Amino acid sequence: MSHHLPEILSKFSGFLRAGQIILQHAHHKVKGTAFHSDHEFFKESYEAWGDAFDGISERLIGLYGNNSYQPEEILTDTQKLIEAIDLSADPNALYDIQLVLEQGLCDIVESICRATECTEGTKQLVGDEANKSEIRIYKVKQRCGKL
């Protein structure tokens, strides 16, 4: 792993923003018999991803200064991720996308915690996001009968 922590945190920030937008689209587009609970769950999810985006971006700036936060890069990464995803209105397809996003979040957290310069505080911050993500993974898998 050749990436340094500020670069990984910046990528994480962009990924969280992209995930937030995708999950908010899911909140808007989902249809079906479980509409009310699906609509609500996607709302909780996109709000959680938005909060995570805010917290990680602030940590990045707090540790490495204003110049470490590159909104243009974040927007580019966000656009690429959104373009790569086909958003239908089918709840199961949307939940499959969420599982990929949640697993991506957990994977990035692993790489952040492995970075030698990662502080205990930052490990806790990102670990808390992975913990919340694993709870959402459980809920999605239960919802979709994948457990």
Ligand SMILES: [Fe+2]
């Ligand atoms: Fe809404």
